[in-house]
Amino acid sequence: MPSPGAPNAEKSDTRRQGVTDGRTLLDLAVSARCGGRILAGAQAPPPVEPGPPDDTVPQVEYTGVPTGAAYLDAATAAPLHPVAREAMLAALADGWADPGRLYSAGRRAAQLRDAAQALTAELLGVRADELTFTASGTAAAHAAVLGGLSGRRRAGGTLVHSAIEHSAVLHAAQRHAVDAGEDALVSVGVDRLGRLDTDAWAKAVAQPGVALASLLSASHEAGTRQPVAAAAAACAAAGVPLYVDAAASVGHEPVPPGWSLLTASARKWGGPPGVGLLVVRKGVRWLSPYPGEDLHRPGPVGAADLPAVVAAAASLRAVLADAEAEAARQRALVERIRATVAATVPDVEVIGDPVDRLPHVVTFSCLYVDGEALLHALDRQGFAVSSGSSCTASTLRPSHVLAAMGVLSHGNVRVSLHRDTTADDVDRFLAALPGVVERLRREAGL
Amino acid sequence: MTITLDCRGQRCPLPIIALAKKIRAAPVGGVIRLLADDPAAVNDVPAWCRMTGQEYLGEAADGEFLVKRLS
Numbered sequence: 001m002p003s004p005g006a007p008n009a010e011k012s013d014t015r016r017q018g019v020t021d022g023r024t025l026l027d028l029a030v031s032a033r034c035g036g037r038i039l040a041g042a043q044a045p046p047p048v049e050p051g052p053p054d055d056t057v058p059q060v061e062y063t064g065v066p067t068g069a070a071y072l073d074a075a076t077a078a079p080l081h082p083v084a085r086e087a088m089l090a091a092l093a094d095g096w097a098d099p100g101r102l103y104s105a106g107r108r109a110a111q112l113r114d115a116a117q118a119l120t121a122e123l124l125g126v127r128a129d130e131l132t133f134t135a136s137g138t139a140a141a142h143a144a145v146l147g148g149l150s151g152r153r154r155a156g157g158t159l160v161h162s163a164i165e166h167s168a169v170l171h172a173a174q175r176h177a178v179d180a181g182e183d184a185l186v187s188v189g190v191d192r193l194g195r196l197d198t199d200a201w202a203k204a205v206a207q208p209g210v211a212l213a214s215l216l217s218a219s220h221e222a223g224t225r226q227p228v229a230a231a232a233a234a235c236a237a238a239g240v241p242l243y244v245d246a247a248a249s250v251g252h253e254p255v256p257p258g259w260s261l262l263t264a265s266a267r268k269w270g271g272p273p274g275v276g277l278l279v280v281r282k283g284v285r286w287l288s289p290y291p292g293e294d295l296h297r298p299g300p301v302g303a304a305d306l307p308a309v310v311a312a313a314a315s316l317r318a319v320l321a322d323a324e325a326e327a328a329r330q331r332a333l334v335e336r337i338r339a340t341v342a343a344t345v346p347d348v349e350v351i352g353d354p355v356d357r358l359p360h361v362v363t364f365s366c367l368y369v370d371g372e373a374l375l376h377a378l379d380r381q382g383f384a385v386s387s388g389s390s391c392t393a394s395t396l397r398p399s400h401v402l403a404a405m406g407v408l409s410h411g412n413v414r415v416s417l418h419r420d421t422t423a424d425d426v427d428r429f430l431a432a433l434p435g436v437v438e439r440l441r442r443e444a445g446l
Numbered sequence: 447m448t449i450t451l452d453c454r455g456q457r458c459p460l461p462i463i464a465l466a467k468k469i470r471a472a473p474v475g476g477v478i479r480l481l482a483d484d485p486a487a488v489n490d491v492p493a494w495c496r497m498t499g500q501e502y503l504g505e506a507a508d509g510e511f512l513v514k515r516l517s
Contacts, residue, residue, distance in 0.1 A: 347497065347498070349493075365493075367459070367462065367466075367494065368462060368466060389458075397485050398458075398489050403488075403489045406492065407489075408494070408497065409458070409486050409489045409490055409493070410458045410459040410490055411459060445463070445467070446467070
């Protein structure tokens with residue numbers, strides 16, 4: 001029988017020699033708190049030596065993207081931040097192992113996970129054990145709504161939500177209504193600018209039997225910020241936990257405090273797709289809607305994509321480092337779009353609050369134009385935008401957000417900017433748009 | 447005098463385009479009765495009225511929109 005010391009020595013040897021050498025990934029000396037060189041490196045990526053020119057790619061666009069193309073749909077998914085790419089590649093070496101296992105490969109994975117968790121929690125201003133990484137922003141929203149409702153079952157079964165919640169939230173609400181009945185859902189309207197009716201909200205959350213209230217931080221479709229602080233105060237007065245879907249805001253601007261549950265999505269800030277965040281504050285009752293061992297604490301459903309989680313954490317730090325300056329720059333571009341579209345396109349309505357809004361999202365609707373045709377016409381010129389028009393949705397129904405605001409639902413275009421969007425991109429889009437709209441209207445016989 | 451415009455079976459924006467073309471056929475103060483069953487019409491008929499300065503009188507029945515020409 002070996003002495004008690006032997007296996008340990010063997011383990012630590014394995015760890016040192018490990019597949020990738022733990023030190024490459026996690027140099028705890030760099031940052032004891034955040035724990036990772038990958039994550040620490042995110043703040044100041046090492047300079048890349050300019051190599052010889054890449055002559056393996058011919059001077060043609062192999063994807064068929066026209067010159068002058070501009071990706072303007074960051075509110076769906078922002079292009080991957082270079083730090084995210086770098087962190088993900090580095091984390092692939094150890095991120096494959098199961099962090100729940102006790103052998104050295106598992107421990108290295110656990111170190112990665114813990115470092116990513118600690119860093120992200122710190123960036124969000126929450127405790128590490130309040131944060132869970134999920135498989136997507138949608139999965140996080142489902143867990144927040146269904147888990148938040150289940151945890152408060154004894155208080156009641158009613159969910160109060162804004163009429164303009166993300167469809168992921170509304171789908172979870174519909175699932176709840178299958179058991180609890182349609183009466184269990186109370187939708188609170190918004191004004192023409194897309195801002196919550198706070199009086200109606202306060203009345204709704206004060207009713208008996210409200211288990212949870214759900215309000216997004218800002219509309220991903222109209223860009224209008226929501227009165228989170230006022231909504232949170234009403235919830236606190238009524239003793240109702242508030243869930244804030246902050247997917248549109250995190251990485252762009254701070255979210256007001258006062259919430260009990262919060263979710264976000266990494267691809268909205270330049271992190272990889274397939275990573276969502278769920279924060280459940282201490283003392284908030286939450287009961288897992290999924291089968292599993294620990295039903296009272298959120299955890300990933302199945303194995304988390306650790307390299308993606310590490311990339312999400314690293315990119316969030318990088319993005320937040322210059323978020324204020326980026327927001328100011330994008331806000332100026334959005335203002336230019338709002339003013340120019342209104343001036344150069346006839347019969348157009350620029351929607352959402354002109355001032356109290358997200359820095360990077362702008363939406364307008366053009367009369368007499370089919371939204372899908374508009375998207376295709378813009379795509380042919382290389383501009384990627386999205387639309388809330390019915391013909392572009394799978395349901396053939398207009399966006400519930402545009403409907404709740406009472407604004408035109410056809411001919412709708414949402415432009416959303418990211419860190420790589422230049423003033424030139426915006427100007428080229430603004431130069432192309434009036435002609436595209438005019439041609440489509442002419443084809444319709446107007 | 448009420449002009450009826452039957453746009454049932456048409457998808458938005460076609461009913462709105464038809465409405466825009468037909469509004470001049472009504473005298474100022476006249477009413478157009480638009481029949482449309484596209485779900486987006488509920489949203490878009492009042493929005494069109496607001497954007498073009500016409501008066502939306504409401505839905506007389508499900509899918510029957512009344513619009514008064516003001517200008």
